[in-house]
Amino acid sequence: MPNGTTFLTRSGWLNLAILAIFLLVVLPLVVDPFRLNLVGKYLTYAFVALGLVMCWGYGGILSLGQGCFFGLGGYCMAMYLKLEASSIENTKIQSTPGIPDFMDWNQITALPAFWVPFKSFPLTIIAILILPTILAFVIGAAMFKRRVGGVYFAIITQAISSILTILIVGQQGYTGGVNGITDLRTLNGWDIRSDHAHTILYFVCVILLIACLLLAQYVTCSKLGRILVAMREKEDRVRFSGYSVANFKIFIFCLAAVFAAIGGAMFTLQVGFMSPTFVGIVPSIEMVIYAAVGGRFSLFGAIYGTLLVNFAKTSFSESFPELWLFGLGALFIGVVMLFPNGLAGIYRSTLDPYVKRLLGSTPRPKSADPSVSQPAE
Amino acid sequence: MLGGYTFTDLGSIFVMQGFAGLILFSVFVLMALGLAIIFGQMGVINMAHGEFMILGAYVTYLTSTFFQAHLPGLFSIYFFVAIVLAFIASGIMGLIVEYVLIRHLYNRPLDTLLATWGLSLILQQAYRTIFGAREVGVELPQWMLGSWHATESIEIPINGMIIMALTILITIGVGFLMYKSRWGKNVRAVVQNRAIAGAVGIDTEKVDRYTFGIGCGIAGIAGAAFTMIGSTGPTSGQLYIVNAFLIVVFGGAQSLLGTIASAFTISQTQSTLEFFLSGSMAAVITLLAVVGLLMLRPQGLFTLKVRR
Numbered sequence: 001m002p003n004g005t006t007f008l009t010r011s012g013w014l015n016l017a018i019l020a021i022f023l024l025v026v027l028p029l030v031v032d033p034f035r036l037n038l039v040g041k042y043l044t045y046a047f048v049a050l051g052l053v054m055c056w057g058y059g060g061i062l063s064l065g066q067g068c069f070f071g072l073g074g075y076c077m078a079m080y081l082k083l084e085a086s087s088i089e090n091t092k093i094q095s096t097p098g099i100p101d102f103m104d105w106n107q108i109t110a111l112p113a114f115w116v117p118f119k120s121f122p123l124t125i126i127a128i129l130i131l132p133t134i135l136a137f138v139i140g141a142a143m144f145k146r147r148v149g150g151v152y153f154a155i156i157t158q159a160i161s162s163i164l165t166i167l168i169v170g171q172q173g174y175t176g177g178v179n180g181i182t183d184l185r186t187l188n189g190w191d192i193r194s195d196h197a198h199t200i201l202y203f204v205c206v207i208l209l210i211a212c213l214l215l216a217q218y219v220t221c222s223k224l225g226r227i228l229v230a231m232r233e234k235e236d237r238v239r240f241s242g243y244s245v246a247n248f249k250i251f252i253f254c255l256a257a258v259f260a261a262i263g264g265a266m267f268t269l270q271v272g273f274m275s276p277t278f279v280g281i282v283p284s285i286e287m288v289i290y291a292a293v294g295g296r297f298s299l300f301g302a303i304y305g306t307l308l309v310n311f312a313k314t315s316f317s318e319s320f321p322e323l324w325l326f327g328l329g330a331l332f333i334g335v336v337m338l339f340p341n342g343l344a345g346i347y348r349s350t351l352d353p354y355v356k357r358l359l360g361s362t363p364r365p366k367s368a369d370p371s372v373s374q375p376a377e
Numbered sequence: 378m379l380g381g382y383t384f385t386d387l388g389s390i391f392v393m394q395g396f397a398g399l400i401l402f403s404v405f406v407l408m409a410l411g412l413a414i415i416f417g418q419m420g421v422i423n424m425a426h427g428e429f430m431i432l433g434a435y436v437t438y439l440t441s442t443f444f445q446a447h448l449p450g451l452f453s454i455y456f457f458v459a460i461v462l463a464f465i466a467s468g469i470m471g472l473i474v475e476y477v478l479i480r481h482l483y484n485r486p487l488d489t490l491l492a493t494w495g496l497s498l499i500l501q502q503a504y505r506t507i508f509g510a511r512e513v514g515v516e517l518p519q520w521m522l523g524s525w526h527a528t529e530s531i532e533i534p535i536n537g538m539i540i541m542a543l544t545i546l547i548t549i550g551v552g553f554l555m556y557k558s559r560w561g562k563n564v565r566a567v568v569q570n571r572a573i574a575g576a577v578g579i580d581t582e583k584v585d586r587y588t589f590g591i592g593c594g595i596a597g598i599a600g601a602a603f604t605m606i607g608s609t610g611p612t613s614g615q616l617y618i619v620n621a622f623l624i625v626v627f628g629g630a631q632s633l634l635g636t637i638a639s640a641f642t643i644s645q646t647q648s649t650l651e652f653f654l655s656g657s658m659a660a661v662i663t664l665l666a667v668v669g670l671l672m673l674r675p676q677g678l679f680t681l682k683v684r685r
Contacts, residue, residue: 142672167657170657285491326499329496333478333495336482340488
């Protein structure tokens with residue numbers, strides 16, 4: 001890769017090893033299965049945060065509608081699990097056996113057509129990956145081809161996630177309404193509610209997360225990643241150099257959407273339900289803060305940031321529920337005003353030089369570091 | 378617009394439904410006016426705008442309880458006092474927020490968006506701590522409660538007419554301020570070319586601060602109007618923020634006329650559709666239509682040429 005940087009520097013490999021050991025060895029040994037399941041739930045948000053680092057940090061596109069893709073992935077998985085849970089034997093007390101219970105309560109007598117593909121597991125997996133990509137492509141193509149960006153894009157994506165929430169809540173018979181799709185039991189006959197299953201799903205989640213991290217790392221250090229950074233800094237100059245700016249933006253937005261959808265699907269599997277509360281504006285913006293706390297230019301930071309914010313949220317909500325919103329609000333303001341580069345920025349300026357010296361590697365050339373210059377926005 | 382002003386039932390339904398849309402339109406316009414001024418002038422996305430509105434609503438609530446307890450004789454005019462107080466409270470709050478927060482984040486619109494979102498969370502929790510999580514409603518004076526029987530079958534509530542009159546008054550006031558006053562001239566100069574406006578001696582920072590204050594103050598008035606059609610809770614503002622932003626963007630960010638036109642289109646579409654479909658589907662179709670149109674015409678309905 002003549003124009004790129006190395007895939008991972010020595011300290012990058014060290015970070016990866018630390019993350020992998022922390023998530024795969026330390027946490028499963030230290031915490032009990034209930035807490036581990038909770039960490040697994042947090043990690044599903046980290047998929048979204050990874051996507052946001054890609055499209056917001058590197059691409060300069062802030063999407064406030066990632067909850068929409070998270071929800072799509074989650075709902076696809078939930079629909080499959082719900083159909084499996086609503087087999088004829090399980091639902092024989094209903095007036096129409098074989099359809100999900102909430103449909104029966106809403107006087108729907110046949111399975112709606114868009115539910116039918118979710119009877120098959122492979123089709124569900126394909127839907128989880130393809131549906132968000134199509135949606136992101138349509139939104140991206142419509143917006144970026146017309147050179148709409150910045151706050152306009154943020155507002156439109158926010159509106160789209162709001163539309164999806166209203167739609168899900170309103171169409172109770174087809175989507176389970178405000179309660180969401182609940183009471184999910186098995187995946188291909190395997191009980192997903194036991195502690196054992198939760199532990200296995202946790203490991204699956206971590207491995208998928210690390211795979212996504214490596215994919216994202218591959219993208220950022222390729223020529224494509226360099227173009228993204230260039231575009232964020234001086235879009236016109238990249239355009240005049242002959243690159244199709246819109247296509248790069250569409251690509252990175254689709255990638256972020258797919259990450260979010262994988263996170264959503266893993267969320268449904270680990271938590272056992274999906275509801276519109278994870279789709280709307282509030283969760284979408286909250287997911288942005290995960291990436292911001294971790295550092296909007298740092299893939300590793302996104303994961304740690306997500307864990308930290310969610311850990312703080314859970315412990316605050318348990319002991320001082322009224323203080324949490326104050327804390328979260330202050331976090332938004334503090335990160336923006338005082339630490340625009342988040343945890344990763346603090347790490348880079350304090351610990352990183354020592355680590356690098358210890359490893360004996362030369363510091364990376366300045367131009368390769370995406371956080372050196374302030375974002376153009 | 379009403380398809381023939383007949384005295385049949387259908388005609389009455391159209392009139393009343395149209396009027397219901399107009400009340401929604403009034404609240405939307407009042408909210409969007411403040412947002413449009415702030416966004417058009419400074420490029421600042423104020424996600425806490427709904428909370429400024431709710432501040433106005435709570436001030437109105439406090440004024441009404443104060444009048445009930447201490448000045449029952451003047452209760453019939455409390456609303457007008459409340460409007461002024463709501464404007465002042467939200468406006469001062471806006472000035473403080475601009476000074477402490479927004480001022481440091483100019484030229485970073487996405488960061489402003491996140492910071493003001495954080496502010497909105499803090500304000501929501503503050504309202505919840507101070508006023509409780511339950512929604513509060515104001516008691517209207519007797520003369521505002523009735524409705525005007527235009528014909529035998531058409532009834533128009535008086536408080537709706539008051540909100541409309543208020544909206545028209547505020548809109549004219551803002552129009553006057555922006556297009557006839559010296560201050561408005563300064564604002565428009567800053568919108569069109571900030572650097573040159575500064576070079577000819579306009580104190581752009583001061584213009585920014587007062588614009589933000591006035592925008593927030595108008596949100597406060599929107600809140601006062603809001604108490605007449607709904608009850609006030611800590612998170613009521615959040616329900617309106619997406620619509621208000623879409624109105625501003627759809628109208629074309631720098632155009633007051635566009636804001637009014639798009640608020641009218643969106644509120645009328647929604648209330649007309651609500652008659653035929655369920656409320657949620659009406660909202661979905663309206664929002665989808667707006668988003669679709671914005672994808673085709675991203676600059677909005679009306680645009681102003683601005684040098685960036």
